[in-house]
Amino acid sequence: MLKIENLTVNFDANSALDNVSFSAEVGKITTVIGANGAGKSTLLRTISGLKAPKSGSITWRDSELVGMRPEAIVRAGVALVPEGHAVIPELTIDENIRMGALFRLRKAKSDVTTAIAEMYELFPQLADRRKAPSSTLSGGERQMLAIARALVSRPEILLLDEPSLGLAPLIVKQIIGIIEELCRKSGLTVLLVEQNANTALDVADHGVLLALGKVVADRPAKDLRADVSLREAYLGY
Amino acid sequence: MQTFLTALFTGTSHGAIYALVALGLVLVWRGAGLINFAQMGQAMFSAYIASTIINHHINYWWAFIVAIIAGGALGGAIDVLVIRPLKKKSGSSILSSPSMRDAIPVIASLGILGILQSAAGMIWAGEERGFPAPVSTLGLSIGKRAMPFTRFDIFVIVLIWLILIATTLLLNKTSVGLAMRASALNMEVARLSGIRTRSIRTLGWILSGSLASVAGLMVAPATNVSPNSLDLLMIIGFTACVIGGLNSLWGSVTGAFILGLTISFINIYDAPGDVFLGIFAILIAVMIFRPSGLFAKGKARNV
Ligand SMILES: Nc1ncnc2c1ncn2[C@@H]1O[C@H](COP(=O)(O)OP(=O)(O)O)[C@@H](O)[C@H]1O
Ligand SMILES: [Mg+2]
Numbered sequence: 255m256l257k258i259e260n261l262t263v264n265f266d267a268n269s270a271l272d273n274v275s276f277s278a279e280v281g282k283i284t285t286v287i288g289a290n291g292a293g294k295s296t297l298l299r300t301i302s303g304l305k306a307p308k309s310g311s312i313t314w315r316d317s318e319l320v321g322m323r324p325e326a327i328v329r330a331g332v333a334l335v336p337e338g339h340a341v342i343p344e345l346t347i348d349e350n351i352r353m354g355a356l357f358r359l360r361k362a363k364s365d366v367t368t369a370i371a372e373m374y375e376l377f378p379q380l381a382d383r384r385k386a387p388s389s390t391l392s393g394g395e396r397q398m399l400a401i402a403r404a405l406v407s408r409p410e411i412l413l414l415d416e417p418s419l420g421l422a423p424l425i426v427k428q429i430i431g432i433i434e435e436l437c438r439k440s441g442l443t444v445l446l447v448e449q450n451a452n453t454a455l456d457v458a459d460h461g462v463l464l465a466l467g468k469v470v471a472d473r474p475a476k477d478l479r480a481d482v483s484l485r486e487a488y489l490g491y
Numbered sequence: 492m493q494t495f496l497t498a499l500f501t502g503t504s505h506g507a508i509y510a511l512v513a514l515g516l517v518l519v520w521r522g523a524g525l526i527n528f529a530q531m532g533q534a535m536f537s538a539y540i541a542s543t544i545i546n547h548h549i550n551y552w553w554a555f556i557v558a559i560i561a562g563g564a565l566g567g568a569i570d571v572l573v574i575r576p577l578k579k580k581s582g583s584s585i586l587s588s589p590s591m592r593d594a595i596p597v598i599a600s601l602g603i604l605g606i607l608q609s610a611a612g613m614i615w616a617g618e619e620r621g622f623p624a625p626v627s628t629l630g631l632s633i634g635k636r637a638m639p640f641t642r643f644d645i646f647v648i649v650l651i652w653l654i655l656i657a658t659t660l661l662l663n664k665t666s667v668g669l670a671m672r673a674s675a676l677n678m679e680v681a682r683l684s685g686i687r688t689r690s691i692r693t694l695g696w697i698l699s700g701s702l703a704s705v706a707g708l709m710v711a712p713a714t715n716v717s718p719n720s721l722d723l724l725m726i727i728g729f730t731a732c733v734i735g736g737l738n739s740l741w742g743s744v745t746g747a748f749i750l751g752l753t754i755s756f757i758n759i760y761d762a763p764g765d766v767f768l769g770i771f772a773i774l775i776a777v778m779i780f781r782p783s784g785l786f787a788k789g790k791a792r793n794v
């Protein structure tokens with residue numbers, strides 16, 4: 255279980271997260287929804303060690319992540335796909351994927367080869383152009399590459415920051431479909447951050463609604479999806 | 492014709508040495524975002540060490556290897572002992588402003604240069620020492636014909652091309668190289684991929700220090716070894732980087748060869764006194780027409 259307890263994160267004097275507590279269950283999809291500026295990205299970046307919290311604790315399978323370096327957190331099985339198709343455009347598609355598995359080369363070389371092959375099966379769009387610079391990819395393909403880069407590390411929990419942002423509905427469907435399948439079939443734990451609440455709540459088991467850095471709802475996704483008044487109050491639709 | 496070929500070979504061999512200096516500077520720049528002004532101080536220090544070994548009648552090649560290791564160790568030590576702690580300090584507000592945060596490590600590298608030069612002055616009494624070349628630096632003749640190059644020119648060109656090719660292969664074909672490139676291009680994505688960017692950066696410092704030491708040993712037969720003997724090499728190497736573009740590895744190497752040839756031709760056809768004027772003219776022309784370097788593509792550094 256990913257457990258977040260009393261997490262407070264500040265930028266200078268302003269708090270982006272204020273005493274946030276919730277947990278994400280193993281093998282389930284938990285979604286964090288909220289308007290722009292609610293603190294969703296800050297939450298994921300803090301879990302990944304890119305931002306130090308002012309106070310609070312984040313535990314994954316009972317080990318404390320606060321204070322660990324980002325590279326150590328990935329090695330502990332927690333992978334982040336950051337906001338905005340985070341790939342390195344100067345590197346080739348193949349290099350971007352391999353990058354995510356470099357740290358496993360020494361201990362699990364053959365599994366790295368397997369994992370990379372799996373990524374090309376999962377995202378056939380990437381397979382034809384392995385040697386091309388990833389700057390040649392479309393937005394949707396870049397997002398797939400960013401997800402593939404995170405998945406080759408064989409994470410136990412995948413954190414996704416608005417994977418659907420700016421993508422065509424058909425691509426969003428493919429990406430969300432793949433994430434759902436990974437969770438249902440391979441038991442991957444998913445923490446999905448979305449501004450597009452309906453897309454997220456449709457696939458998620460559990461939903462957390464953030465507003466101005468505070469948790470305002472923490473319920474089964476179905477309940478949250480049905481609560482029209484709550485969504486209207488915080489998301490405006 | 493003979494004069495022209497002599498200028499060509501000398502320029503190429505000197506250009507190769509400048510290329511090593513430039514490559515070392517680029518590696519640290521891309522990895523850590525600073526111009527390491529201490530680089531040739533490290534090389535000078537290891538040249539003194541090598542010279543001490545040679546003075547004890549130990550084989551040149553042992554001295555060569557020790558100098559490479561010493562240069563690398565010094566580079567690694569500077570990163571771990573000076574640059575890393577500086578990055579952590581972000582207490583007072585003036586010092587933590589973004590421009591100061593970029594400037595402080597550069598100033599520190601100048602300070603380290605001063606320390607290395609004073610230390611060399613104290614340890615080796617600042618004495619200027621001659622330094623041997625592994626092969627003859629005198630004009631080579633085949634049969635009765637005098638060649639326009641020396642054995643040492645050929646040695647330098649071959650050795651350095653091998654090093655340049657090896658470095659390129661390391662960066663482009665190995666896992667460590669991929670980690671180095673990823674860390675330089677986008678540190679955040681690299682860290683999120685599990686790459687230990689801090690250690691990778693230190694590796695860049697080590698590699699850079701070793702390359703600079705080789706460069707130092709290659710000019711030492713001509714310049715001798717003294718605390719300031721490599722200052723000029725640093726200036727030329729840095730100029731090569733500016734000409735070629737600090738972000739472009741082969742751009743800087745090309746810039747180095749352009750400088751090597753320019754200096755050599757001015758020396759032979761014009762007068763040694765005009766060398767600086769020539770370098771300066773090239774530098775100004777590049778700054779005006781291609782401010783991010785002859786071979787830079789796109790915008791400045793991607794942090
Ligand atoms: N690097 C930063 N510096 C200062 N303030 C920031 C920074 N990143 C985010 N914030 C602030 O933190 C709050 C939450 O932002 P963010 O986590 O990006 O929200 P979301 O991802 O939900 O849109 C916002 O008020 C934003 O202005
Ligand atoms: Mg966000």
